[in-house]
Structure formats: structure tokens, C-alpha cells
Amino acid sequence: MKAPIEYELVFTKKGLLKFISHLDLLHLFQRVLRRANVDVFYSQGFHPIPKIKFTRALKLGIESEGEQLFVKLKEEIEEDRLKKDMNKQLPVEVQILSVAKT
Numbered sequence: 071m072k073a074p075i076e077y078e079l080v081f082t083k084k085g086l087l088k089f090i091s092h093l094d095l096l097h098l099f100q101r102v103l104r105r106a107n108v109d110v111f112y113s114q115g116f117h118p119i120p121k122i123k124f125t126r127a128l129k130l131g132i133e134s135e136g137e138q139l140f141v142k143l144k145e146e147i148e149e150d151r152l153k154k155d156m157n158k159q160l161p162v163e164v165q166i167l168s169v170a171k172t
Contacts, residue, residue: 074111074121074142076172077152084133085163092127098164099139106155111142140172 083095090098100120103110112118121142128134149169156166 072144074144075146076140076142077147077149078170078172079139079141079153079156079166080168081137081139081160081164081166082133082135083128083137083164084135087161087163088131088133091130092124095164096122096124098160099141102156102159103141105159106152108141108147108152108155109144111144136167146171 083090099122103120103122110120110122112120123140125138125140128137149171153166153169160166
């Protein structure tokens with residue numbers, strides 16, 4: 071199995087979605103990655119989950135212009151394409167500002 075490729079995504083969280091919980095935000099990004107047809111790397115074991123992590127949990131009701139999300143993918147993808155495909159699926163209150171391969 072090939073080693074996963076990690077990407078750092080910087081995104082905004084504002085408007086009414088500032089009231090979305092951390093766990094719901096995680097589920098939002100899992101659905102967005104699936105809908106954008108991004109080949110995410112999954113954990114090994116009985117109940118595999120996508121390899122997604124946040125740097126920290128943002129408090130409920132707080133807006134942010136620079137939250138970080140790290141996602142591991144099976145294959146390399148162009149950063150601009152990843153950003154564009156995911157932003158199409160995301161609500162306007164949560165948008166990806168930048169994508170960088172780590």
C-alpha cells in the first residue's frame with residue numbers, strides 16, 4: 071500500500087454555521103470529500119474512518135477566518151483542483167481559503 075499524502079486546508083467558519091459543533095464540522099468535511107470524489111485515506115481496522123484532523127476545536131458561536139484541517143489522501147491531487155471541487159460542495163459560510171501539500 072502506498073503512503074498517504076497529507077494536505078493542509080485553511081478554511082473559514084462564519085455566519086450561522088459558527089453554531090455548528092466540532093463533531094458536526096468533522097462530519098461535514100467527510101461528506102464534502104465524498105461528494106467531491108476525493109480519494110481519502112482510511113484508517114485500518116474493523117471500523118475504518120477517514121484520516122482527517124483539525125489543529126484545535128473552535129468554540130461554539132465563534133467565527134474564524136483561518137481554521138486548519140489536515141487530510142490524508144491516497145493519491146496526489148492538484149491543490150487548486152482540490153480547493154475548487156470542495157468549495158463547490160461546501161456551504162458559503164464554510165469555504166476553503168488555501169490548500170498546501172505537507
